[in-house]
Amino acid sequence: MEQIRSEITSGRLEPGTMVSAVQLAERIGVSRTPIRDALLQLEQAGMVRIEKNRGATILATTLEDLLEVFQLRLMLEVPAAGQAARVRSDEQLAAILECFTAMGDATSDPEQLLVLDRDLHILIAEASGNSRLSGLLMDLRNLVLTRGVGTTSTARTGQELVDDHAGLVAAIAQGDADVASAEMKRHIKNTAHLLLAQEAAGDPEHGPAWVSEQLEWL
Numbered sequence: 359m360e361q362i363r364s365e366i367t368s369g370r371l372e373p374g375t376m377v378s379a380v381q382l383a384e385r386i387g388v389s390r391t392p393i394r395d396a397l398l399q400l401e402q403a404g405m406v407r408i409e410k411n412r413g414a415t416i417l418a419t420t421l422e423d424l425l426e427v428f429q430l431r432l433m434l435e436v437p438a439a440g441q442a443a444r445v446r447s448d449e450q451l452a453a454i455l456e457c458f459t460a461m462g463d464a465t466s467d468p469e470q471l472l473v474l475d476r477d478l479h480i481l482i483a484e485a486s487g488n489s490r491l492s493g494l495l496m497d498l499r500n501l502v503l504t505r506g507v508g509t510t511s512t513a514r515t516g517q518e519l520v521d522d523h524a525g526l527v528a529a530i531a532q533g534d535a536d537v538a539s540a541e542m543k544r545h546i547k548n549t550a551h552l553l554l555a556q557e558a559a560g561d562p563e564h565g566p567a568w569v570s571e572q573l574e575w576l
Contacts, residue, residue, distance in 0.1 A: 361386055362382060362386070362393070362396050362397070362400060363400065363405070363500060366400075366405055366406075366416055366500075371416050372416060373416050373417060373418035373419075374415065374416065374418065375415070375416045376409075376412065376413050376414065376415045376416075377413050377414055377416070378412075378413035378414075379393045379394050379397065379413070379414075381413075382397075397414045400414070401414070403497040403500065403501070404417065404423070404497075404501055405417060405500065405501065419501055419502065421554065421557060421558055421561075421564055423501060424501075424502060424553065424554060424557065425550075425554060425569070425572055427498045427499075427501055427502055428546060428547075428549070428550035428554075428573065429572070429573065429576060430498055431495070431498060431546050432543060432546050432547070432573070432576040433576065434483075434491060434494065434495065435479065435482070435483065435495065435542050435546060436539050436542050436543045436546070436576075437539060438482065438483050438486040438488065438491055438542075439482055439486075439526065439529075439530065439538040439539050439541070439542035440535035440536065440538050440539035440542075441486040441487065441488075441535070442482050442483075442485035442486045442530050442538065443529055443530045443532075443533050443534055443535040443537075443538035443539075444533065444535050445485070445486070445487050446485035446486075446530060447485070450481070450484065450485040451485070451530065451531060453481050454478065454481050454482060454485065454527060454530060454531075455527065455531065457474055457477050457478045457481055458478060458520075458523060458527045460474050461474045461475065461478065461519075461520045461523070462520050464516070465515070465516030465517045465519075465520060466516060467516075468516065471516050471519060471520075472503070475519065475523075476496075476499045476503075478523065478527075479495060479499070480492045480495055480496060480499075482526075482530065482542075483495050485530070502553075513552040513553070513555070513556050514552060522545050522548060522549070523545065525537070525541040525544075526538060526541035526542055526545055529541055543576075547573055550569060550573060551566065551569050551570075554569045555569065
């Protein structure tokens with residue numbers, strides 16, 4: 359499944375493209391059975407739509423999809439950050455710090471920085487002790503990647519993205535659950551405002567006021 363997911367998130371399989379299990383099996387070099395299983399999982403993640411006897415259509419990500427991703431991230435990641443600060447192991451903290459350092463070294467590479475950003479959030483989720491959370495977050499982050507968007511080099515610099523995580527990482531390192539949760543909430547809302555404003559440019563119905571209204575209850 360990861361290879362097909364990568365084909366989608368990288369843009370090699372564009373939204374609207376229809377592919378069959380036979381085509382994907384030949385492209386990747388495996389049998390059709392694991393391809394069908396992978397497509398079912400990707401359909402559950404909202405990345406494809408399977409049409410009987412035809413194949414699977416790669417789905418586009420709408421503004422409403424992006425908003426729902428951020429709403430779900432706030433519901434899941436804010437308490438998870440606090441729990442990670444409480445229960446993370448030394449090994450998990452080391453992995454978080456290593457990823458954060460790698461982000462600092464990748465500020466001039468937006469694509470790599472986006473991957474490391476995702477990885478950092480997955481590591482924090484894993485450090486919370488919930489074995490299912492990281493998989494859910496991976497699906498949510500990949501929906502955003504499917505649209506091929508990010509805030510670096512557009513709404514903010516790579517260094518600004520890294521700096522936006524600094525308080526969060528420090529709070530987890532210090533074991534401060536309240537600050538970790540608050541920093542995660544601030545960071546996700548900040549990113550939501552930047553990304554949705556960027557993607558809704560020229561659309562008066564989906565301006566900053568709309569974003570604030572949709573996120574204020576979280």
